[in-house]
Amino acid sequence: MSVLIFVENWDGKFKKLSFELVSYGARLAEMLGTQAVALSIGNVENSELEKLGKFGAAQIINAVNDHFDVFDGQAFSALIAGFVKQEGATVVVLSNNNSGKAIAPRLSVILKAGLGSGVSKLPLSITPFIVYTKVYSGNAFSNLTIKTDVKILTLAQNSFELIETENKAIVKNAAIDLELASVKTKVNEVQKLSGKILLTDADVVVSGGRGMKSAENWGPIVELAELLGAATACSRPVSDEGWRPHEEHTGQTGKIIAPNLYIAVGISGATQHLAGVSSSKFIVAINTDKDAPIFSAAQYGIVGDASKILPKLVEAVKELKGK
Amino acid sequence: MKILVCISQVPDTTTKVKFIDDFKKLDTTGIQWVINPWDELSLTRALELKDDASNNIQTVTVAHVGLVGSEPTIRKALAIGADDAIRINADPDDAYFVAAQLAHVLKNESYDLIFCGIESSDFNGSSVGGMLAEFLNYPSLSSVSSVKIDNGQFCITREIDGGKEIVTVPAPAVAIVQKGIAKEPRIAAMRGIMMARTKSLKVVDPVAVDSLTEVVKFEMPKPRAACRFIDPENPRQLIELLQNEAKII
Numbered sequence: 081m082s083v084l085i086f087v088e089n090w091d092g093k094f095k096k097l098s099f100e101l102v103s104y105g106a107r108l109a110e111m112l113g114t115q116a117v118a119l120s121i122g123n124v125e126n127s128e129l130e131k132l133g134k135f136g137a138a139q140i141i142n143a144v145n146d147h148f149d150v151f152d153g154q155a156f157s158a159l160i161a162g163f164v165k166q167e168g169a170t171v172v173v174l175s176n177n178n179s180g181k182a183i184a185p186r187l188s189v190i191l192k193a194g195l196g197s198g199v200s201k202l203p204l205s206i207t208p209f210i211v212y213t214k215v216y217s218g219n220a221f222s223n224l225t226i227k228t229d230v231k232i233l234t235l236a237q238n239s240f241e242l243i244e245t246e247n248k249a250i251v252k253n254a255a256i257d258l259e260l261a262s263v264k265t266k267v268n269e270v271q272k273l274s275g276k277i278l279l280t281d282a283d284v285v286v287s288g289g290r291g292m293k294s295a296e297n298w299g300p301i302v303e304l305a306e307l308l309g310a311a312t313a314c315s316r317p318v319s320d321e322g323w324r325p326h327e328e329h330t331g332q333t334g335k336i337i338a339p340n341l342y343i344a345v346g347i348s349g350a351t352q353h354l355a356g357v358s359s360s361k362f363i364v365a366i367n368t369d370k371d372a373p374i375f376s377a378a379q380y381g382i383v384g385d386a387s388k389i390l391p392k393l394v395e396a397v398k399e400l401k402g403k
Numbered sequence: 404m405k406i407l408v409c410i411s412q413v414p415d416t417t418t419k420v421k422f423i424d425d426f427k428k429l430d431t432t433g434i435q436w437v438i439n440p441w442d443e444l445s446l447t448r449a450l451e452l453k454d455d456a457s458n459n460i461q462t463v464t465v466a467h468v469g470l471v472g473s474e475p476t477i478r479k480a481l482a483i484g485a486d487d488a489i490r491i492n493a494d495p496d497d498a499y500f501v502a503a504q505l506a507h508v509l510k511n512e513s514y515d516l517i518f519c520g521i522e523s524s525d526f527n528g529s530s531v532g533g534m535l536a537e538f539l540n541y542p543s544l545s546s547v548s549s550v551k552i553d554n555g556q557f558c559i560t561r562e563i564d565g566g567k568e569i570v571t572v573p574a575p576a577v578a579i580v581q582k583g584i585a586k587e588p589r590i591a592a593m594r595g596i597m598m599a600r601t602k603s604l605k606v607v608d609p610v611a612v613d614s615l616t617e618v619v620k621f622e623m624p625k626p627r628a629a630c631r632f633i634d635p636e637n638p639r640q641l642i643e644l645l646q647n648e649a650k651i652i
Contacts, residue, residue: 090564150570151563153533154542176529177564181521182545182579185533188499194615195498197528210619216420217524223620234529264542265570268558272566280564284652308652326548326583327562332416332524333440333582341651351417355524358624362649364641365630375630380644384635396639400646 083109084169085118086160087132088179092124095281096242097175099135103243104235105173106136107202112171117141118249119163121156126251133249135242140251141167147256152263153182159260161190164230176234177280184234194226200239200338200359217332217355237280238338239359279328282311284341285360287330289315289353291346291367291386295323300390301345307397313337315347331356345386349374366390404555404574406449406463407514408485409505409531410442411495411523412476422621429621436476440588441520443483445578447585448550449518450484458552462486466508468501470494474604481599482591488602493609496617498530503612505531506538515574516557521546521581532579542576548583 085105087098102118109116118137120129122145129140141163160183164172172187174180176198188195196211204210208225211233215222279285286305288298298312305312312328319329330337332352338359345366347353354377357363365378366386375381382389414420415435423430438446446465453460465480467473468491477488491504509517519532536543548567549560556571559578591599633641645652 088564151568152542153545154536157537178546178562179564181529182533182543185498185502185530186537186543188530188615189502189534189537192615195528195530196616197530213527215526215618215621216414216418217416217527218624219418219420220422221622221624222526222618223622225617225619226615227617228615264576265544265572267568267570269569270563270566271569278565329582341645341649355416362645362651364645377627378630379628379649380633380641381630382633382635382638382641384638389635389638392638393642396642397652400642400652 081114082117082167082169083112083114083171083173084164084167085116085137085173086183087118087120088175089120089122089124092122092128094128094131097177097237097281098132099242100238100240101173101175101235102132102135102137104202104240107243108171108173111202111206114170115139117167117169119143119160121145121159121256129251130249133247134244136245136247137249138247140249141254142251143254143256145256147258150263150265150267151179152265153186155260155263157183157186157190159256161187162257163254164191170230172230172232174232174234176236180234184232188232191230191232192228193230193232194228195232195234196224196226197234198236199233200236214359218358219355236338236359238283238340273327277309277311279311279313279330279335279337282339284308284310285313285337285339286310286343286345287313287315287347288318288324288345289347290317291348292318292323297387298323300394303394304343304390304397307394307401315353344374344378345390347374348372349377404458404460404515404552405513406452406460406516406518407509408442408446408449408463408465408480408518409535410446410465410467410476410480411439411520412436412467412469412473413439413523413525416440416524426621427619436473438476438480439520439523441522441580443588444585445518445520445580446480446483446485447589448580450589451585452550452552464489464514466505467491468493468495468504477604478599479591481602481604482595483589484595486602488604489607490604491607491609496614498526498528499534499616500612500614502531502534502538504609505535507610508607509539513575516550517541517575517577519577519579521579532577536577542572543579544570544572544576545579547578547580550578550580550584
């Protein structure tokens with residue numbers, strides 16, 4: 081019995097979401113009276129693996145491989161299922177990111193294990209096993225019972241705090257079944273967004289809407305984002321108009337994000353937009369219309385013209401940062 | 404080549420959801436049901452692929468798990484341009500149940516490409532596509548924003564954390580699609596609406612499958628505190644509040 085946490089790496093490194101996953105898995109293991117085991121697949125150095133111990137993993141399975149250079153949901157699911165059985169894990173925890181979404185449902189079928197997607201807190205109850213999940217795109221939540229012996233959970237990004245401990249993990253090297261590595265997916269090209277803070281990873285996001293009026297007016301948004309170490313985002317009309325790339329569209333059909341701070345500039349806050357940002361811990365809205373629905377989702381608001389307000393904000397942040 | 408598009412029916416995305424029976428059931432009074440937005444985009448892309456004769460696509464079929472009440476939604480998909488439809492006559496219990504029903508029907512069919520939306524806007528589970536692929540033992544590509552056909556293989560763009568990958572995969576495969584797959588959902592024209600009435604909508608009995616999960620209760624989000632308005636002449640105050648009161652910058 082254990083909680084198995086699949087911890088993905090990016091070029092051999094972990095990131096904040098990896099540590100969130102381990103913190104979550106360790107707390108869950110405590111609730112279940114068992115231990116948290118982290119599973120890493122790939123080439124990760126021991127010094128990096130040991131970081132997982134600090135967040136509460138009792139053991140780390142280090143499945144070293146040079147063969148899974150293509151991410152293939154089918155192969156990864158089969159491989160992880162093997163470790164779940166070997167460890168006798170009763171709960172499997174993955175991220176709700178792109179790869180987690182590719183693996184978790186397949187794993188659910190292989191193991192005939194119920195799946196709770198995008199959980200943001202620890203289970204409400206262990207017997208029966210009830211988790212809290214977002215439904216109707218954030219307009220409601222569900223208490224979902226997982227009825228099977230083995231449970232699979234995907235954790236929403238930036239929803240669980242990091243909990244550092246004195247714990248040191250034992251790293252165990254494990255062999256992997258190379259037959260699983262014969263994948264059908266072939267990668268032809270990779271386009272990386274280099275040097276940018278990923279929207280889904282960002283703690284702070286500065287976002288512009290139709291109220292910005294045109295692509296040329298984006299300068300202060302980008303500047304404010306740079307000063308705050310934030311990612312930039314936009315509403316759907318903006319990406320549809322081509323003012324900003326589609327990758328920046330946040331909202332129901334775009335990216336669903338949960339930063340600590342979301343600054344919405346010139347965004348009215350349609351239901352579909354709020355569905356993508358309502359899990360943000362703080363929302364700041366700047367809009368000319370005092371009745372815009374964004375203000376009912378925001379903690380702080382300024383009614384006014386963004387072109388006048390943004391430069392003043394930029395100045396204030398510069399002073400704050402002592403620049 | 405044959406394409407299948409799995410569609411789910413959801414409340415219109417602007418619906419203010421309400422619950423009845425002590426928060427156990429959705430109040431369906433006055434709800435406008437629509438095709439799940441990502442499924443509608445999938446259907447649009449499937450039809451675009453079929454429009455290009457060089458892709459040599461014979462049919463685009465839609466499949467749905469639901470009771471007779473969802474037939475207007477299926478007819479809408481036929482009106483938009485799908486050639487025929489399959490409805491598995493069951494109340495969709497959970498994602499596993501839905502995927503198992505679809506897989507059972509598809510076992511004896513041969514679709515080269517199966518489209519599923521990345522999630523449905525009601526349960527947001529991102530589950531059915533991957534589950535279906537595993538039941539069928541097909542490769543699945545998730546977070547897909549572009550699908551092209553190249554020499555009988557699929558050339559697919561998928562999002563990864565920090566960028567995009569362009570991959571190829573042979574048929575049969577499941578593409579689980581998100582934003583970008585098609586610009587705007589295709590809208591039914593009058594001729595399509597007329598034709599939809601005569602297109603084949605096959606009703607299939609479900610098989611016995613136990614669901615793995617069950618919603619025991621719904622909850623409404625906690626109301627947010629009222630917005631604190633800051634003088635537009637003094638936006639500096641916002642930065643001070645974020646630093647000293649909210650302590651987030």
